[in-house]
Amino acid sequence: xxxxxxxxxxxxxxxxxxxxxxxxxxxxxxxxxxxxxxxxxxxxxxxxxxxxxxxxxxxxxxxxxxxxxxxxxxxxxxxxxxxxxxxxxxxxxxxxxxxxxxxxxxxxxxxxxxxxxxxxxxxxxxxxxxxxxxxxxxxxxxxxxxxxxxxxxxxxxxxxxxxxxxxxxxxxxxxxxxxxxxxxxxxxxxxxxxxxxxxxxxxxxxxxxxxxxxxxxxxxxxxxxxxxxxxxxxxxxxxxxxxxxxxxxxxxxxxxxxxxxxxxxxxxxxxxxxxxxxxxxxxxxxxxxxxxxxxxxxxxxxxxxxxxxx
Amino acid sequence: xxxxxxxxxxxxxxxxxxxxxxxxxxxxxxxxxxxxxxxxxxxxxxxxxxxxxxxxxxxxxxxxxxxxxxxxxxxxxxxxxxxxxxxxxxxxxxxxxxxxx
Numbered sequence: 001x002x003x004x005x006x007x008x009x010x011x012x013x014x015x016x017x018x019x020x021x022x023x024x025x026x027x028x029x030x031x032x033x034x035x036x037x038x039x040x041x042x043x044x045x046x047x048x049x050x051x052x053x054x055x056x057x058x059x060x061x062x063x064x065x066x067x068x069x070x071x072x073x074x075x076x077x078x079x080x081x082x083x084x085x086x087x088x089x090x091x092x093x094x095x096x097x098x099x100x101x102x103x104x105x106x107x108x109x110x111x112x113x114x115x116x117x118x119x120x121x122x123x124x125x126x127x128x129x130x131x132x133x134x135x136x137x138x139x140x141x142x143x144x145x146x147x148x149x150x151x152x153x154x155x156x157x158x159x160x161x162x163x164x165x166x167x168x169x170x171x172x173x174x175x176x177x178x179x180x181x182x183x184x185x186x187x188x189x190x191x192x193x194x195x196x197x198x199x200x201x202x203x204x205x206x207x208x209x210x211x212x213x214x215x216x217x218x219x220x221x222x223x224x225x226x227x228x229x230x231x232x233x234x235x236x237x238x239x240x241x242x243x244x245x246x247x248x249x250x251x252x253x254x255x256x257x258x259x260x261x262x263x264x265x266x267x268x269x270x271x272x273x274x275x276x277x278x279x280x281x282x283x284x285x286x287x288x289x290x291x292x293x294x295x296x297x298x299x300x301x302x303x304x305x306x307x308x309x310x
Numbered sequence: 311x312x313x314x315x316x317x318x319x320x321x322x323x324x325x326x327x328x329x330x331x332x333x334x335x336x337x338x339x340x341x342x343x344x345x346x347x348x349x350x351x352x353x354x355x356x357x358x359x360x361x362x363x364x365x366x367x368x369x370x371x372x373x374x375x376x377x378x379x380x381x382x383x384x385x386x387x388x389x390x391x392x393x394x395x396x397x398x399x400x401x402x403x404x405x406x407x408x409x410x411x
Contacts, residue, residue, distance in 0.1 A: 101326030
């Protein structure tokens with residue numbers, strides 16, 4: 001019975017992915033991609049990875065979908081929305097891609113069976129300072145990955161802002177939004193943020209012990225900001241806003257400070273000794289969640305663009 | 311066939327579909343979407359490998375969450391480049407593709 005559910009889900013995922021690639025029209029492809037992300041997050045629940053399911057639903061389907069839909073709108077403004085005529089069917093490419101899928105499937109059956117359970121992690125977990133093993137890996141055992149990732153986010157945002165035209169630099173981020181007063185978007189913009197803020201803060205807070213954490217919670221908070229901006233309830237900030245810039249770097253800075261504290265206490269850089277691990281991870285999570293929320297929202301809104309009323 | 315195997319094969323199919331989309335699409339935005347399909351297909355493959363033998367392994371889960379966030383930031387930069395290119399050239403496709411058509 002459960003196998004039938006999994007098979008149906010996998011079939012749906014592959015069918016929607018095919019529709020994304022083969023369907024006519026960019027807009028339709030993006031809508032299929034959003035559906036695909038939501039189906040995928042159900043698949044993550046089926047695989048027992050609830051933390052990943054939350055991240056996939058919030059980031060993979062939600063923010064990425066908004067990003068692509070906004071891009072369609074921006075392309076339409078440049079007058080470049082006309083889709084190029086589809087080329088000839090690429091039979092060799094299709095065969096090569098089928099071969100790639102076949103090679104991956106072969107690799108799966110050639111993979112050695114792992115030793116179960118992961119004994120090192122289970123032994124180390126009581127010293128991690130948190131109960132959620134995914135948070136323990138993200139913020140303690142593999143803190144380097146997460147620290148560098150938070151810097152990658154900043155680097156991507158700097159790259160995106162570099163694409164702004166000189167004359168637009170002092171304008172507000174993104175395009176101004178016009179909504180019908182009393183319309184669906186405006187009502188949603190008033191209804192969703194309070195709930196979203198609550199859910200986001202809860203996800204950050206609970207991340208130490210249950211599925212959730214800085215990434216999932218921060219993304220929900222970013223989405224709240226985006227909804228409010230799309231509904232025209234708040235105006236997007238400017239690149240030059242010092243408070244916002246401070247919010248972007250506070251996460252990596254607190255993370256670095258905790259890493260240096262670990263070194264000062266003799267445990268080594270980015271190694272959190274047991275007595276301070278719990279508190280340090282909590283501080284990192286809160287700072288990181290604010291940075292992630294602000295950076296992700298700015299990444300999705302895009303560089304500053306002319307069109308705002310001064 | 312067990313659950314993880316089913317999801318691993320789905321991941322393998324998604325990578326193939328994504329690479330095909332990356333090659334065959336002319337609209338640059340569709341290429342970015344296809345690139346995301348490749349990424350998430352690989353995540354599913356990795357996640358399925360971590361889910362063998364009962365409970366899901368937290369280590370690949372943490373790597374996948376990192377990957378999802380990095381994929382979004384890369385996509386945002388790519389979309390910014392696409393929009394800037396379309397603004398400069400008036401077309402959402404690469405010039406060599408236009409000549410071919």
